[in-house]
Amino acid sequence: MTGARLRTMAPAGVARRARLGGLGDNRAVRLLAGIIPIVAFVAIWWVITASLDRARVYPTPDIIWDEIVVILGGSGETGSTYDHIVATLYRLVVAFAVSFVLGTAIGILAGRVRLAFSLVENLVWVFMAVPSVVWVFLFAVAIGITDIVPIAAVSALLTPMIIVGVAEGAKSIPKDVLEMAESYKATTRQRIKDIYLPFLVPYLASSARTAFALGIKLIVVAEVIGLESGIGFEIKYWYGRLFMAPIVAWGIVMIVIGITVDYTIFGPIERRVSGWKGKPTAEAAVGGVG
Amino acid sequence: MTGVANRDATKGSTDQKYDIDLRNVNLMFPRPDGDGLLPVYENFNLQVERGSFTILLGPSGCGKSTLLNVIDGVLKPSSADTLKVLGKDLREDPDVTRQCAYVFQNARLLKWKTLRGNVEFGLRGLKVQPESRWPELMDKYFGVVGLRDFTHYYPHQVSGGMQQRASIVRAWVNEPQILLMDEPFSHLDEITAAELRRELVRLWTQDEQRRTIVFVTHDISEAVQLGERIIMLTPRPAEICYEQLVDLPWPRDSADERTFEIEKTLRKVFAEKAGVRI
Numbered sequence: 251m252t253g254a255r256l257r258t259m260a261p262a263g264v265a266r267r268a269r270l271g272g273l274g275d276n277r278a279v280r281l282l283a284g285i286i287p288i289v290a291f292v293a294i295w296w297v298i299t300a301s302l303d304r305a306r307v308y309p310t311p312d313i314i315w316d317e318i319v320v321i322l323g324g325s326g327e328t329g330s331t332y333d334h335i336v337a338t339l340y341r342l343v344v345a346f347a348v349s350f351v352l353g354t355a356i357g358i359l360a361g362r363v364r365l366a367f368s369l370v371e372n373l374v375w376v377f378m379a380v381p382s383v384v385w386v387f388l389f390a391v392a393i394g395i396t397d398i399v400p401i402a403a404v405s406a407l408l409t410p411m412i413i414v415g416v417a418e419g420a421k422s423i424p425k426d427v428l429e430m431a432e433s434y435k436a437t438t439r440q441r442i443k444d445i446y447l448p449f450l451v452p453y454l455a456s457s458a459r460t461a462f463a464l465g466i467k468l469i470v471v472a473e474v475i476g477l478e479s480g481i482g483f484e485i486k487y488w489y490g491r492l493f494m495a496p497i498v499a500w501g502i503v504m505i506v507i508g509i510t511v512d513y514t515i516f517g518p519i520e521r522r523v524s525g526w527k528g529k530p531t532a533e534a535a536v537g538g539v540g
Numbered sequence: 541m542t543g544v545a546n547r548d549a550t551k552g553s554t555d556q557k558y559d560i561d562l563r564n565v566n567l568m569f570p571r572p573d574g575d576g577l578l579p580v581y582e583n584f585n586l587q588v589e590r591g592s593f594t595i596l597l598g599p600s601g602c603g604k605s606t607l608l609n610v611i612d613g614v615l616k617p618s619s620a621d622t623l624k625v626l627g628k629d630l631r632e633d634p635d636v637t638r639q640c641a642y643v644f645q646n647a648r649l650l651k652w653k654t655l656r657g658n659v660e661f662g663l664r665g666l667k668v669q670p671e672s673r674w675p676e677l678m679d680k681y682f683g684v685v686g687l688r689d690f691t692h693y694y695p696h697q698v699s700g701g702m703q704q705r706a707s708i709v710r711a712w713v714n715e716p717q718i719l720l721m722d723e724p725f726s727h728l729d730e731i732t733a734a735e736l737r738r739e740l741v742r743l744w745t746q747d748e749q750r751r752t753i754v755f756v757t758h759d760i761s762e763a764v765q766l767g768e769r770i771i772m773l774t775p776r777p778a779e780i781c782y783e784q785l786v787d788l789p790w791p792r793d794s795a796d797e798r799t800f801e802i803e804k805t806l807r808k809v810f811a812e813k814a815g816v817r818i
Contacts, residue, residue, distance in 0.1 A: 430648040432614050434665035434710075435638060444661055448652040 309495035317499035328487055335507070338480040341397060342469050345404035346461065352405070353412025354454065358446055360413060361420025370413065377410040382464075386472040400472035400480075407468055408461045412454075419453035420446065451519075459516050466508060559718055559752040560588035560611055563622035567606065567615075579777040580606055581617070586771070586780070590717075591750040595763040597806070598773030604756040605645075607778075608720045611754065613637035626717060638666045640718040641711035646727055647703035649695040655682075655706040656691040662710040669714055681709045684743055701732035705739070712743060721755040725762065737765055741790045760806050764799050765792050770806065774813060781813040782806075 292311050299308040321331045328334070359366040385403035393399065423445065431441055473482020481500055488496040565584040568577040580603040588594050596604045609615035611625060613634050623629055628636040641662070649658045656678060663674055682688045685705040695703050704724060711719055725733035744750060757763055763770050764786060772782040784806060792799050 426644065426646065426648050427650065429614070430642070430644065431665070433612055433642040434662045435667070436661065436665040440661065440664060444650060444653065448650070451652075 305495075307492065307494050309498065313495045314498050314502070317495045318502060320496075321499055321503055326484070328484060331484075334480055334484050335503070338466070338469055338473065338482070339507070341400045341472075341480065342404065342462075342465050345401045345408065345465060345469070346458075348401070348405045349408035349412055349461065350454070350458075353409045354416050354447075354450070356409075357413045357416025358420045358442075358450070361417040361423075367417065374410040374413055377406065378414075380406075382407050382468045383471060386468070386475050390472075390476050395476045395478075397477075400469045400477065403472050404465045404468050408465055411461060411464075412457050415453050415457040416450055419450045423449050455516065455519050458519075459512065462511060462516070463508065466504065470504070557589060558587045558624070559590045559626055560586065560754070561622050561624040561627075562586045562610070562620065565610065565617045565620040565623065567603075567610065567617040582777040582779075584778065584780075588752060588754060590752055593744065593750075593753045593755065593766060593768045595767035595770045596754065596756045596773060597760065597763045597770055597810075598758065598778065599775055600758055602773050602775045603778045604758075604773060605722050608642070608722055608754065608756060611637075611718070612640050612642055612720055638668050639716050640720055641666065641714050641716035643704075643708055643711045643719065643721045643724045645723045647695070647700075647707040649703055649706060649710075651695050654692050654694055655687060655698070655702075655709075658695070658706060659691075659710045659713055663713060666714050666716070668716070674713075677713045677715070678709070681713045684712075684746075685709055685739055699732075701728055701736065704728060704736060708736075708740070708743075715751075717751060719751055719753045721753060723757055723759075724755075726757070726759065733762075737762065738791055741766065745790060760803055760810065761794055761799075764803050764806065765794060772806070772809060772813065782809045 296311050299305075299310045302308045305313055320326060324330055324332055326334075356366075356370060360370050361367070382403070385406045386399065389399045389402045389406075393402070427445060428441075431445060436444070469480070470482040470485065473480035474486045475482075477483055481504060484500050485497050488494075488500075563585050565581050565586075566579070567581040567584075568579050570576075571578045584607075586607070596607065598604050606615060610617055610623075613625075613630050613636075616631075617623065623631060625636050626639055630636065649655070650661060653661065659678055659682075660674065663669055663671075663677075669677060678691070679688070682691050685708060687702060687705055687709065690698055690702060695706070698706075704727075708724070725736050728736065744753060755766060767786055770784040770786060771780055772784075773779065774781045784802060786799075786802060788796075788798055794800070
């Protein structure tokens with residue numbers, strides 16, 4: 251009896267699971283699932299701010315939209331908005347480059363040479379434990395209000411992170427590949443260019459994504475604390491005037507910049523990397539990558 | 541001055557009878573438990589003639605691959621009276637091992653490089669072939685192993701047999717005097733392995749001046765299929781316990797009466813001397 255019941259019930263259960271799983275497979279459904287919460291959030295926001303009726307402090311979404319249009323238009327109250335965006339991105343890119351070069355070099359050493367690992371290990375953890383805002387004040391006091399402050403602060407935040415990621419990767423380079431390189435008398439240049447760096451690309455790509463997200467936030471904080479340009483400066487300016495709408499608008503602009511960079515730079519890098527990682531890409535199949 | 545050096549070099553590479561000459565080689569490894577040293581070779585001797593196909597046959601873990609690493613110069617023995625490759629002492633002239641090319645048990649290709657990129661990696665490393673000859677050499681040897689249409693594929697896009705073929709090209713394309721092969725077919729299915737053995741023999745016999753091959757295996761029938769001289773090693777510390785010359789033409793047939801006889805003898809000796817029954 252029970253056996254028969256189980257038998258008849260089993261297919262129903264399977265079918266139900268398939269139906270639920272199938273729902274997530276549909277591209278349109280997935281897209282909708284991602285959009286609904288955002289739309290709901292904006293709607294609730296609208297209802298609340300409209301009922302409060304204090305647009306300067308609690309702006310409705312349409313006012314914020316107007317502010318975004320002003321930012322995109324280019325001329326704001328504090329000079330060209332694009333100049334501010336470029337200032338922030340410039341600082342981020344320089345800090346990013348500094349931490350990547352330093353982090354990769356130290357990381358490879360730490361991953362391959364035991365003594366180097368012992369030398370940097372504790373220092374890295376100490377650096378990582380420092381609250382990121384502390385870096386900003388530390389450098390601001392030490393070197394005054396210059397462009398170097400946000401760059402140094404972000405580099406100090408990101409470099410240890412990249413060292414850890416790269417060292418982890420460098421440690422896991424298969425021994426047999428390194429033996430092959432030794433047998434074929436590969437030069438140091440060949441080892442770095444053809445073995446270490448390609449092997450580390452996935453590790454670098456994944457830490458680059460996190461590093462970018464963390465980096466842009468800290469740059470803005472540094473700008474708020476003491477710089478005369480950048481997105482952070484804009485936010486501080488509008489905070490001083492107790493105007494909420496431009497603050498939120500600048501926040502949204504930052505989000506859009508972040509997503510755009512992620513899609514146009516980090517996404518393609520990861521897809522390119524997966525060419526040899528096992529997922530054949532069209533590019534790799536026709537042999538275009540090498 | 542340069543003339544003298546050159547004459548010396550040619551003398552060294554043509555006059556000596558042995559391409560590999562090891563006498564009284566001692567090699568110890570630290571024990572895995574960190575408790576003292578483990579002798580792998582004690583007063584070991586090995587001479588390999590130029591142009592010969594020598595098989596090192598022995599049970600797993602007896603140090604056959606270690607010996608290839610010593611010849612390749614990547615592993616230094618604890619002591620040795622003679623340690624010569626192509627007539628030159630490895631300790632004084634480590635660069636002579638640029639004339640040795642290695643084929644490993646697994647292909648050991650760089651997965652982010654195409655097959656062609658991998659072969660170039662070996663050429664660039666050993667530096668024995670001028671860059672101007674690379675395209676011609678690669679074309680030739682990729683052709684011989686039937687990979688000419690696959691040079692732009694990544695390793696994961698081709699089969700295990702094709703990967704191992706590419707690793708043979710990576711070695712052969714340098715046209716090295718000595719080929720060190722460490723169980724290169726043991727990871728492949730038997731049909732692919734048999735195919736690759738035939739290709740190896742074809743590749744080796746097509747040159748007028750044959751290259752010297754030292755081929756490590758624990759597979760007796762593979763040894764008889766390929767080798768001219770089969771050297772049997774005992775477990776650690778490894779010693780040569782038996783030698784067998786195989787004077788049969790290639791390609792050899794495993795069903796052939798004569799190869800079968802040799803295999804039988806080897807199996808018996810292997811069981812007696814190496815203490816392993818296969």
